[in-house]
């Protein structure tokens with residue numbers, strides 16, 4: 001019998017083919033707010049601080065491992081278990097038997113397609129299992145408005161769960177049952193490993209169902225308790241792209257709410273996309289139709305948008321302003337620097353108080369490789385400047401409107417460059433126009 005000190009193993013089932021997603025890639029890699037679906041589930045699993053996590057993968061398991069690696073997943077305590085053939089959710093847990101051993105303490109089983117499941121809900125289920133079904137199991141149930149595709153929960157006279165019937169196996173009367181199996185279980189490990197070898201394939205899909213374990217426990221007199229959750233978005237299981245978009249919307253709202261509570265002024269959350277893993281400082285304003293991808297860092301008191309796209313690797317220092325139709329990719333933008341209109345800042349480091357005129361493009365790609373550029377403090381790039389990378393533009397330098405700065409021009413400090421291809425505007429000797437006048441002329445033309 002389990003007790004508080006009983007070790008916890010979490011088994012996450014992520015080997016399914018996900019046929020209903022109509023994708024070549026494993027379902028658990030479907031992108032969700034900037035990370036794969038499975039990363040959200042792993043977070044929920046880790047919130048329980050379990051002794052071990054067994055992640056069951058099958059179809060293209062290398063891709064799953066690779067994607068998790070890419071998204072900074074910490075592998076400590078996580079073991080990949082291979083399910084070569086996908087013979088059902090029960091079979092997926094059967095293949096973990098060698099890792100589980102004969103008495104694995106408590107075993108929490110999660111499906112890899114439930115990204116919204118919260119730590120609090122999992123804790124309640126663990127507490128229920130410990131309190132009223134320590135020798136059996138506790139399952140998470142819900143009564144959603146639409147029971148589409150879920151297994152229905154059949155309860156006995158005493159209120160305990162007797163069995164779960166998959167929708168495809170339901171009689172018309174059973175289909176009317178409102179309480180469904182969400183696919184989250186806490187088992188007494190011993191009871192689970194005893195029942196697993198007894199599963200049959202006697203059902204509509206000819207699969208080994210994990211849900212049959214519930215019926216086996218109940219039939220042998222072990223308690224099966226149910227915790228009905230009212231957090232209906234937490235139980236979204238992703239089987240197709242409609243479900244994925246519902247989950248994305250729910251997760252997006254959570255992310256936006258967190259930023260709003262942190263003091264980020266998001267003017268129109270309904271048209272703002274902010275991925276997981278974005279940091280934004282207090283007092284920053286995010287204007288409508290802006291997309292901010294995972295890993296972007298934005299300082300305090302910045303202004304971003306409307307219609308701005310901030311991609312991976314972009315870092316905005318305090319008071320930076322990136323405006324409409326400007327895309328940043330791997331761009332470091334210094335304090336008080338502005339790029340307010342129609343620009344592409346790709347692979348560039350901009351100093352402080354610089355001004356990037358409307359229509360400026362950092363041409364970072366030569367068809368084979370990406371190259372970096374650097375722009376110094378207080379530099380002023382006139383409207384429509386094209387900077388072909390690699391390149392550097394010194395502090396206080398100016399480019400004229402429409403200048404095409406060819407690669408490796410290495411514009412020096414305070415120099416003025418104009419034309420196509422851009423050439424340095426020489427300072428005139430006494431008697432002629434001063435360089436200062438020429439510079440101010442270029443500036444007044446180029447200012448956006």
Ligand code: UD1
Pocket residue numbers: 013014015016017027056083085086087088089090091092111112113149150151152164166180181182183208209210211237239
């Ligand atoms: C399952 C439940 C159903 C429940 C619903 C909740 C069963 C038999 N049914 O149905 O009662 O209402 O979830 O969302 O368990 N998987 C494997 N290996 C396999 C098969 C599946 O790892 O051989 C994984 C899938 O990757 C997925 C999870 O198990 O993450 C659930 O499988 P899925 O086919 O989505 O089950 P449902 O039909 O949704």
Ligand code: CA
Pocket residue numbers: 111113237238239
């Ligand atoms: Ca599912």
